[in-house]
Amino acid sequence: EVQLVESGGGLVQPGGSLTLSCAASGFTVSSNYMSWVRQAPGKGLEWVSVIYSGGYRNYADSVKGRFTISRDNSKNTLYLQMNTLRPEDTAVYYCARHPTGYSSLSWFDPWGQGTLVTVSS
């Protein structure tokens, strides 16, 4: 069964840092395009970052220069390193897989259950 499980969320002060993890099972992270998508409380969905199977990375303008997406192939895990956090980064962060065999410009399936990041003093 394909499954994604996020962890690492929590309360952090503005300007602080946090690293999110997304452990995958049932497929190989390094063979797929993988993204992070976030959802502010009561709001809609916002794509944050993607990592290609070949290692290329792309970011939303709102997080460029502050967030870094990466993966550990030995652990089959995706990460999101978040620095210089702002209150507007408060959201549930989901990791999601792009469909196997398609381009990076694609839909997301499946999604993890999400992990809440709260940026507040």
Added chain:
Amino acid sequence: EIVMTHSPATLSVSPGERATLSCRASQSVSTNLAWYQQKPGQAPTLLIYDASTRATGIPARFSGSGSGTEFTLTISSLQSEDFAVYYCQQYNYWPVAFGPGTKVDIK
């Protein structure tokens, strides 16, 4: 950047009735459009991709149509488990973008 919009923002429907949700893109996205369902406290679930292809395991009462800038998700006969928020997503251009969602609630 492509901006996605939904109409209506909220749709009140009785169980067993048909629901029609609309999604519009600020410029053509061809048929590179997906629909998701999200229930409270849960992650989104893929319903439709390529504008009209049902994802694995999705009931036939869900159907998608449209191309270019105008898209429709139809739920032919609403079941109790279908009351949720529905989002469209374009994946024709980076950054991929989601609409603000349509909430389908019980009339």
